[in-house]
Amino acid sequence: LSLDDPTTDPFLVARAAADHIAEATGIEGHDVALVLGSGWGGAAELLGDVVAEIPTNEIPGFSKPAVAGHVATTRSIRIERADGSVRHALVLGSRTHLYEGKGVRHVVHGVRTAAATGAQTVILTNGCGGLNLDHGPGTPVLIRDHINLTATSPLEGATFVDLTDLYSSRLRDLARSVDGSLGEGVYAQFPGPHYETPAEVRMAGVLGADLVGMSTTLEAIAARHAGLEVLGISLVTNLAAGISPTPLSHGEVIEAGQAAGPRISSLLAEIAKL
Numbered sequence: 001l002s003l004d005d006p007t008t009d010p011f012l013v014a015r016a017a018a019d020h021i022a023e024a025t026g027i028e029g030h031d032v033a034l035v036l037g038s039g040w041g042g043a044a045e046l047l048g049d050v051v052a053e054i055p056t057n058e059i060p061g062f063s064k065p066a067v068a069g070h071v072a073t074t075r076s077i078r079i080e081r082a083d084g085s086v087r088h089a090l091v092l093g094s095r096t097h098l099y100e101g102k103g104v105r106h107v108v109h110g111v112r113t114a115a116a117t118g119a120q121t122v123i124l125t126n127g128c129g130g131l132n133l134d135h136g137p138g139t140p141v142l143i144r145d146h147i148n149l150t151a152t153s154p155l156e157g158a159t160f161v162d163l164t165d166l167y168s169s170r171l172r173d174l175a176r177s178v179d180g181s182l183g184e185g186v187y188a189q190f191p192g193p194h195y196e197t198p199a200e201v202r203m204a205g206v207l208g209a210d211l212v213g214m215s216t217t218l219e220a221i222a223a224r225h226a227g228l229e230v231l232g233i234s235l236v237t238n239l240a241a242g243i244s245p246t247p248l249s250h251g252e253v254i255e256a257g258q259a260a261g262p263r264i265s266s267l268l269a270e271i272a273k274l
């Protein structure tokens, strides 16, 4: 059963992955899945008790992490809600970017696996470049809609899927009930791995984008196709190329991401508990 074999049904691999997760964590079904992008790493611990932590590369369909030595783990977290009910969150340990060249099936395997575990909701987070000066580095922004500039799709064959309200307005309202100051934006995914030129950033702005990144849109499409309700949140880690009058230092970008860590981690934990 390999995603790289075109004759393999990718949903069978997701099923095998979900069965492995149930067996390895002892949790039969998960309710919500989280994909933690750059800057969002601290959220898992605030969600609740880590019931189980398993090596991601032992789950069918998840290949070895790109970064040698970094053992990505997938965690099952028990969320106790205010009304005393319990939900299980699956925090996917690794994200495959399109630019890794492993193929789009790998990019969306995590969300397909999440759906196969029984999750009804997926929260996709990422780090991105911002086009608006009022959403500077360190600002979390709710994704209202996306522009997929990857020229590809995770769906195969005549799989026509409506993407209206892809980024659930219900979940965006819930997120704002946690933090009313949260803004919204349109996220454009470029293939990467290079960053945009100032001209490409200007183009993205003309097209209506507020945020530019290299992930999320393909995962969101696959999540919707798999029946998941989607919430997307970006952390503006830097102003996109050409937006800042003064070139941003890398140190400032790292510092802004780290400074935002505690705030966005507690924000995400509060939202996931709803």
Ligand SMILES: Nc1nc2[nH]c(I)nc2c(=O)[nH]1
Binding pocket: 038, 127, 128, 129, 130, 190, 192, 194, 195, 196, 212, 213, 214, 237, 238, 239, 240, 241
């Ligand atoms: N495409 C794109 N992706 C990003 N990821 C991060 I963090 N910053 C950027 C950015 O400026 N552009």
